[in-house]
Amino acid sequence: MTAALTALAIVLIQAQEVKVPLRFDFYYSYEKVVEALKALNTAYPEMTKLDQVGKSEEGRIIWALTINNPKTGEPFSKPGVYVDGNIHGNEIQASEVCLYLANRLLTNYGKLKEITEVVDRNVYYIIPVVNVDGRAHFFDDANNPSSNRGLRISVDDDRDGLYDEDGPDDVDGDGNITTMRIRDTLGRLRTDPSDKRLMIAIKPGEKGEWTRLGQEGIDNDGDGVVNEDGEGYVDGNRNWGYNWQPPYVQRGAGNYPFEGSGIKAIAEWMLVRPNIIMVFAFHNNGGMYLRGPSFKAAGELPQGDISVYDYLGKNIEKIVPGYEYLISWKDLYSTYGDFTDFTNNLVGSYSFVGELFQVETETFDGTMMRKQEERSMFGESSDAERQRLLFNDNVVQGGQFVEWKAYKHPLYGDIEVGGWTKMSSRLPHPFMLQDLVHRNASAVIFTAQYTPKVVMDVFEVKKIDSDLWRVRVRLVNEGVMPSVTHASMKNKLYPPDILSLTGSGAKVVSGGVLKDPYMELVDYKEYRPEVQMCQVPGSGKTEYQFLVSGKGSIELRFESAKAGKISKTVALK
């Protein structure tokens, strides 16, 4: 067992040399992620820029890689696709998806037509590790698959005036926080006859064998309770400034929005990049792509936005088989102050949360365990666990489960310690990582083809009178996403796009939306007709008509926060 663990540790942690193209058969530590970003930046100095976004509570740097082809324009002239991961410290494969995406885009630019096109079309903002402290501690410390999720902000969970003084302890020193159990004939569990490593609930009349004592640990502060005040807990994904609610409403919220220094830094970094129209935030697990809203009271999104999400979400379901496209509050539960509500509402973007990995894919018989029964709130079904142990034994040759072994506990006496390791359960085995990162990065690449792309067509300049011209302009959006999200329009988050007509010898007499070119129906704007505020719908067009008096040439300019700028000069003739 020890040998297997050591072997695994070598594979997982003492990762190979980092060089481009990046490899994806191991997990990158925080330091290795930074190395990988620097390697990409060094390999593609023209196409990439590496920024320090801010620092975490423990002073680690949050890095962002910007991918932009300067030959097709500067970043703000293009839609921004933002991708991040690992806001929960334990959800580490999210960062590999980010790195894979960057690596994929850069190493295949100019080679694959589809990749070349999406690189030229957009700018990519990639923050592989949001919770940098969490990732570092997940790798370095003893953990279980779900621990080290939060930010490094202390909370006095047991309200005894001391902070984080009694968390779990790796009593057997194997680098994992597993489970403690004690022999107890009055216990409610017995050994599973089909696999002695598992325990099952006793039926009425059966005799018990075990009582589960909880996570590995001792009573560090001598208050008679074990593991009652562990590290944290402030959840980075409950600390954003849109519809934030305090900790008594939702655990992990933090004392106030943006208490997390890294969270605040990322928010500020995004807010000065108003071109961001698409956001992916990767988490684990369950195999889901979630869209907002995140809480019921928000009501449904505008129908125009739902159509965009539905188109993208239903295609992503095909790109990543088994994953489901779902609505956050409705299909899971309500959350407050989470990242994608911030980006939807205050950045004005479309946003998906990608919940990576389905543990059901780790089976011995090769078929994915279909979402068996209901997923219970209080532990998983044993059928699934038996399959996973067979997978552990026969497919990956161990390393995912620590066999029960005796331990002399200072409080409980003779007990046993064992269970799933930290690299199990929520993370694919490295041999399956390549598939996971590729498919999910492909979901991003697929989506990136549908960012707004507006072209302008001055399709008519007609002389009406000696000094009067009729100018008709068409704005066509070749993307699926509108140039301004419908939610942003509804919330009046920022000024919509501007279509303006200027000319030194020309005066706009009137102008407005051309509702029907045949009937000549125009919705004329009474004031300042030379400036029209607009939104170009996804896969659609919007047309304007101007009556211009004067002569010479005129300039028509379209300016959009998300869809770039276009300028056309035409002569009045």
Added chain:
Amino acid sequence: MRITQFSATRGIVLLAAALLAFPWSASAIEKYSDPAGVNKRIEQLRQSSPSLVKVHKMAVTPGGREMLMIEIGKAGTAVPAVMVTANMTGTTPVATEAALSLASRIASDASLPVSHTWYIIPMGNPDAYARFFMKPLWSDPGNATPFNDDTDDQTDEDGYNDLNNDGLITQMRVKAHDGTWVPVEDEPRLMRRADAAKGEKGIYKLYSEGTDDDGDGQYNEDAPGGTNVNINFPHLFKSFGKRSGLYPGSAPESEALLKFAFAHPEIAMVFSFGTTNFLLAPPQGGRKGSLDTENIRIPREIGTALGVDVSRTYTMDEIMEMVQPMLPPGMTADESMIAGFLGLGAVVNPLPEDISFYNEISSDYKEYLKKKGVTQERFDPAQPEDGSFELWSYYQLGLPVFTMDMWGLPKPKEEKKESDGITTESLEKMSSEEFLALGEEKIASFLKESGAPAQYNAKMVMGIVSSGQMKPAQMAAMMKQMPAPKKDEKKGDPKETALLAYSDKHLEGKGFVPWTAYKHPTLGDVEIGGIAPFAENTPPASVVDSLLDLHLPYLLGLVKRLPKLAIAETKMTDKGGGVYQLEAWVTNEGFLPFPTAMGKRNKVPAPAIMTIEGDGIEILSGKKRTPVNDMGGMKSARYLWLVRSPKKGTVTIRLESKQAGIDSEKITIGG
């Protein structure tokens, strides 16, 4: 709520009139200090008491002004603290004066800086406050963050214009086909809405004074002004609201306060000087959406997991009982955990236990005003705004919060009513017999004036009072919950009427600019005039001292109401065999609970901790560190330990609370 301090000291009114004080002109500058002047006075205070006063820079505003904090005290974070903020909207000059005056009163007091540390922020919104000293004068709570109000292609491009050059931004009235306003019959200077349902046609349209600078057909729709610091806090924050900011804490001023408050758990009470007044108008319930802890519906998914019937409702206690067995050992179900688990959302009404201390202090304050000879009625203070600093301090810090507006517009004396001076206040104190003795006629006219529904006629009310079903005090409480009686619409807004009367009488009419004709570039013939900015909430500079002399001592006295935890008595019982029972009575000597009920719910106030220490003792029962999380005002509780000590020794029991003080006792055991 009907009392005013205005005629507090006889002569204030006369004095005001005599000095012709005009708060928004030159004489105001002599009294009210501009932001730089405020900071200079803060520095002067520090220099005059360097051992007591420290000054901290809290934030630099978007307009480049410094928001300073005065720390006064001898013991720093070792004693409970009071946080005082003022002028968070930047539109209440008297609030800044009050905070500065409070600071100098504390610095010159022998005891106040010893028992408590004071954190005073006299100017919570320096950018907005700076407008009070600029010409033209207008009132806007936004700081200097650029904000594109009309989401067009320009920012802050269409502000007000002082067209008549009087230094004030007032209103414009324009005759228009689609006008909705008409002059008030008896007072043509004031305007009221025409009632089309009664066959009235509007004559005028009203605009704020200015031109359409950007030519978009709207007037003054994008004036400079970004975030109102006062409503940039996270309780009931209004997303996309006017001046509310992008997110709670998005303004550097409010962010600094969020950080400061959580970094200072010794803060035990909050004062805020601005537009509201919790002493006259204590916080009230009634907002929709608050949790009814007696009737909780369990969501289906959770109900299934718990195995309970979701078609009925449960009490909080029942749910706690259901959940407790499912929790890991050592974890105790409490209200806050259940509320979070069931997704019950934020508390939006003050909790009943807290309303009762607010009401008690409020009636004490009203008594105080009476004793000081304040008899004149004033208009009710403003209600706290959603997202405001004061709401946040109560709901999210869990602290007792007292707010004060220092001044309110006096209500004009009304002609004697047929009800002969019966008010809800006098009703409160009446016995049933006294009430019935008023007679049917007086009771009927009182009911009518109070706007009681028609079915509550005098006969019926007298019936229920004489049968003992209801006491006059209960009736008064009911009437306070009723909407205010419908005012006579033809008379216009009573507050404006009062302001006009006040201006005519005490300000030589300068609180109101008479309508005068003006040729507007786009609107044509208009009239410019109306109520002067700040007239409604800013007392003449000359009366400020006497107002502060009245209110600040009362506020300072509230410090004595803070919870104070102490070990009242200890006892040792020898149980034999080297085993001793130790006992300590902990008492809250203060009036206010530790913590407030809201603090109990949100678990933000740090718990008081009892520790027990002694050489060679072994605790057999009880904890080494015992949290004291709930100690009502004037209440006591007993704590027990069983210890074993083979030899004679001393045990120290220590009680420590950041907010409610420190105490310790020694007990000799053994031997």
